[in-house]
Amino acid sequence: MSLLEVIALTAEDARAAQDGGADRLEVVADMAADGLTPDPDVVAAVREATTLPIRVMLRANAGFGTSGGELDRLRGAAADLADAGADGFVFGFLDASGHVDTGATGKLAADAAPLPWTFHRALDNSDDPGHAWDVVRGLGGGLDTVLTAGSARGVDAGVDVLVRRAAESPEAAKMIMAGGGLRRKHVAVLAAAGITAFHVGTAVRPDGAWDAPVDPALVREWRSLVSAAAG
Helix, strand or coil: CCCCCCHHHHHHHHHHHHHHCEEEEEEEECHHCCEEECCCCHHHHHHCCCCCCEECCCCCCCCCCHHHHHHHHHHHHHHHHHHHCCCCECCCCCCCCCCEEEHHHHHHHHHCCCCCECCCCCCHHHCHHHHHHHHHHHCCEEEEEEEEEECCCCCCHHHHHHHHHHHHHHHHHHHHEEECCCCCHHHHHHHHHCCEEEEEEEHHHHCCCCCCCHHHHHHHHHHHHHHHHHH
């Protein structure tokens, strides 16, 4: 079973993604900062617009670290966003040394429970991504997906890393959701390695622009591509 997750900024994006055959949405704000926590009102509007599962970003700044004050706000936001219709969350932090901040991440995971969550591309930007991958896989606490390009520079640079990680075990392959500059040419290679989850944003928007709405026809093309490759 394959999964196609589409980034949605608005209720209109959500409707278009569902019309095109997406399986899940990642709802975020401010893609100029690579995705921050959206307002609960936006999540509520998305929830009203679609029956698709919704994972909502919990991230307060454009970096991958968090302060105590920010973390407290995110922990409070998790409850508000769940009330607004979130089915799960997307988060993950690095400490000042560039390692996975298991303390901050674990606290937020506890507040997100029992909803599932995705560890996002903080992994790709860690000081030692190989070690970070091992740490993230052991986090537990509702974690069921790791959004990763295999490299901070995107899937073009990280595709071989993703293939190697997927080869570790069927469980590892199942946890990976490939995203971050994902291109159509990558899908067959990654699917052949056992990866079945794929994440797109600008790829389903005209001219690859964040200020353009999601195009259901482009989503449909990706849905067909992923289905054919991953089964």
